[in-house]
Amino acid sequence: MPTTTFDEFEFESGQTIEDFTVAYETYGEFTGDNAVLVCHALTGSQHVRGRGDGQGRGWWHDVVGPGKAIDTNEYYVVCANVPGSCYGTDGPASEGPDGEPWGTDFPPVTVGDWTRSQRRLLDDLGVGRLHAVLGGSVGGMNALDWARRFPDDARRVAAIAAAPRLDAQCLGLNAVARRAIRGDANWNGGDYYDGEFPEQGLALARQLGHLMYLSKDSMERKFGRRTAGREAGSDAFPVDDAGAFFPYRDVESYLDYQAEKFTDRFDANSYLYLTRAMDDYDLAEGYDSDASAVGAFAGEALLVSFTGDWHFTVDQSEGVTQAFREQEVPVSHHVVESDHGHDAFLVEPESVGPPVRDFLANGVAGRAVTDTVDHDDDRRTLYAPVHNSLFSG
Numbered sequence: 477m478p479t480t481t482f483d484e485f486e487f488e489s490g491q492t493i494e495d496f497t498v499a500y501e502t503y504g505e506f507t508g509d510n511a512v513l514v515c516h517a518l519t520g521s522q523h524v525r526g527r528g529d530g531q532g533r534g535w536w537h538d539v540v541g542p543g544k545a546i547d548t549n550e551y552y553v554v555c556a557n558v559p560g561s562c563y564g565t566d567g568p569a570s571e572g573p574d575g576e577p578w579g580t581d582f583p584p585v586t587v588g589d590w591t592r593s594q595r596r597l598l599d600d601l602g603v604g605r606l607h608a609v610l611g612g613s614v615g616g617m618n619a620l621d622w623a624r625r626f627p628d629d630a631r632r633v634a635a636i637a638a639a640p641r642l643d644a645q646c647l648g649l650n651a652v653a654r655r656a657i658r659g660d661a662n663w664n665g666g667d668y669y670d671g672e673f674p675e676q677g678l679a680l681a682r683q684l685g686h687l688m689y690l691s692k693d694s695m696e697r698k699f700g701r702r703t704a705g706r707e708a709g710s711d712a713f714p715v716d717d718a719g720a721f722f723p724y725r726d727v728e729s730y731l732d733y734q735a736e737k738f739t740d741r742f743d744a745n746s747y748l749y750l751t752r753a754m755d756d757y758d759l760a761e762g763y764d765s766d767a768s769a770v771g772a773f774a775g776e777a778l779l780v781s782f783t784g785d786w787h788f789t790v791d792q793s794e795g796v797t798q799a800f801r802e803q804e805v806p807v808s809h810h811v812v813e814s815d816h817g818h819d820a821f822l823v824e825p826e827s828v829g830p831p832v833r834d835f836l837a838n839g840v841a842g843r844a845v846t847d848t849v850d851h852d853d854d855r856r857t858l859y860a861p862v863h864n865s866l867f868s869g
Contacts, residue, residue, distance in 0.1 A: 479499045485559070491583035497566050498559070500554060500597055502553065504548035512552065512554070512609070512836065513630075514611060514615075515615035520535045521561070522563060524553065525541050545833040545836075546832065546836065554598065556594050567582060568746055579665075587757040588625065591622055592625075610635070611634075614753075616788075617754065620770075633773070635780070636821045639789070639793070641759060647755055649684060654681070656678075656684070657677040678744040682742075693784060694784065695727065699727040704728070704729040766796060766799035767803055776806040778845065780793070780821070782812045794809055797848070
């Protein structure tokens with residue numbers, strides 16, 4: 477696993493870590509002007525494609541690779557694990573100055589810390605201005621932060637299934653997830669690395685996350701009210717005598733299975749840190765508005781949203797698009813009809829790939845890139861009635 481080490485890294489909190497390690501992956505060959513930075517989502521890693529430690533198949537394997545939408549025969553693709561995570565970049569589970577894991581003594585992290593660490597990594601790799609930076613979910617927020625923080629450093633920015641900030645509902649759900657972790661008897665104030673991990677709390681947090689990532693339609697289609705055999709369940713959540721009278725349902729079985737897989741690969745403290753970074757992010761922080769925040773951006777922008785995503789909504793992406801439009805930045809908002817929910821950016825490569833491919837090649841004029849408003853140029857407009865009604869008037 478490739479890593480780079482900074483002599484020191486100062487967090488936005490003002491705290492500094494010496495000999496700070498960042499883990500990353502690169503794909504393709506760098507030619508001087510073909511670098512594409514991919515920003516991973518909340519619990520993703522630098523392993524965008526192929527096989528990676530603890531993650532199995534790369535999380536965007538069907539989008540990144542030779543001949544794929546982000547063609548590694550053409551582009552030099554870089555993805556870095558973000559500070560605070562647990563896939564090789566320093567975070568709570570990493571060794572601290574005393575030789576023991578940092579735990580919650582690790583400095584608080586922000587999306588801005590992620591962006592600055594990526595800039596430092598690219599400097600180490602000899603990459604100046606990026607051809608593009610893109611990401612999905614909070615990775616899309618990370619990409620938007622590039623447009624704000626380093627407005628001259630990328631020709632193109634794409635935020636997929638993202639938002640300029642979390643709304644109150646998502647803030648509340650993340651708060652409950654963190655309380656599940658901190659309420660686990662094994663959490664021990666974050667100092668659990670020599671004992672039992674807070675697996676039950678992390679499992680509950682992940683189950684809540686999965687409910688956030690799926691749409692009502694996709695859940696109904698996939699699970700309905702079907703029952704599963706009790707033996708398929710997890711011992712982590714025992715059933716009381718009265719509860720045993722009632723069926724154990726497919727949706728419960730799915731959540732238990734996903735939670736078990738997740739607790740085998742992810743660190744509970746990292747989940748606390750990364751969700752707080754996502755909660756904290758606000759595109760307009762330090763500015764009067766989102767439009768002011770992206771006013772210096774000297775490139776083109778693409779927003780991709782999904783109609784079934786209630787986590788990061790079509791309306792939120794349209795708001796960011798309007799901010800770019802106010803600043804006369806070339807921008808398109810490509811809306812995808814989907815009932816997969818927030819996970820659509822991961823599970824629908826056939827929907828994500830074409831607009832991303834053409835945006836990388838030709839910007840907002842790309843053939844497969846659509847928009848929510850009419851243009852005098854060759855850009856196509858999305859004419860589906862649901863989209864027109866969302867943004868009319």
